[in-house]
Amino acid sequence: MATDETPDGRDDEHAVRLEAGAARLTILPDLGCRVGSLTVGGVELLRQGPNFGSFPMVPWCGRTRDGQFRNGGVLHQMPRDAGPHAIHGTGRHVAWRTAPGTTGGSACFYYDLAEPWPYKGRVSQRFELSEDRLDLTMSVETTDDSFPAQAGWHPWFLRNLGRGGQDALIDFTPGWMEERGDDHLPTGRRVETKPRPWDDCFGMPDGVDVTLTWPDELRLRITSPAEWVVVYDEQPPAICVEPQSGPPNGLNTAPRLVTPIDPLEVRATWAWEPLG
Template structure:
């Protein structure tokens, strides 16, 4: 299995996949226009085996307490897989399948698989976490950095969540659900019918981020980019809303970005 960069093409869409840099999507170009913020930490990276922050880096599985490294003190953030080199299982002109085996500091053996599929007007990312050993809580999510500006007006972010998770001073949900508030945001929202967020660069492009999952974090406090992050649970969800991966039941999720030129 190689971890060299991969280029996928379909029509005038081109995607750069970087297995060696955390399995991230390094670039998405539509008719030559780059949609993702460039740089080793940006693009779009997979959040697995957890999304967002874990309070104090600690989570519980049954009676066992696990401590993750505090890579965003005082919390642990965005999982471990974005820091590793992924392998490439299969590549065609418009699809790539990547794998990553979870290792220390994550305490449970498991394999993550992601399929990146490109068409002329969409990109679909599908991820799974499988184990043949013990059961454990996990999350799957994606963290794209979309360029705020593509050379015209700034992007507009439109969505209609059912609720917003109230954010505490520690940046984690308090457990209270509140009516959605205006941005700027670094907040988690509930969309029980599935994530559905539209980004519009006026006069240029409309891009719709969808997922069957019901949680999305929207982050737009940075000047260069905005983030729309579908995920299988809220931040700190390993503790507050655990989804168990078991030898019989993997955790699976997907998101699709579909675009239209204006």
């Protein structure tokens, strides 16, 4: 796995940079259309490196058991890149295209689904940067058969902003925690929230609403109409807060069909407030 010192690609010739007030956003379409950098007042908020930043999870989120899912009576096999399972989708591994119309504060990107994903379709992602927020939208459309899909984001927010301040505090009130089995997949049981560290999925039926606060430095609120969020804080450098359209292994346990008349759309907002 890459280290914090691994170059983040911000000097890539295809990088797209957006600016709004003191906020600067760098998007790397050739590196899975991930956010390579988000700075506010010159302070980096994201862990650096080609495996980090913030990447899209699509057309599934988290782990899919044994890399397999069914669409009706058809069983499909995805590459197993997380032990016995398939993880985080294929979108983070491909180059995305930059759509026309990029302005100083917004940009759109897309790619067409292809092998190993067995269905035809298009995934689009839009970034809209303001002085105090980043609005994200991702959609999955089919150009042929209907299929189950998921979408979400996997940001690696720095646990410490590196200016001598305190580590980030996390605050949210989930409806439940999905019990995690020894295979790192939800068992199907909903339980009370257990102590950190977490690599766990939480249900938030009124929408994702999680706040990270670096005391006396910055407050960051992550919201989404999506009803699921994974929080991962087992690695010291970062805290991941991942809004997503369904739980891990959801292609099997909570399939959401993308049809020609009903695409999947997921939205999220990161809103910040300087405290210092």
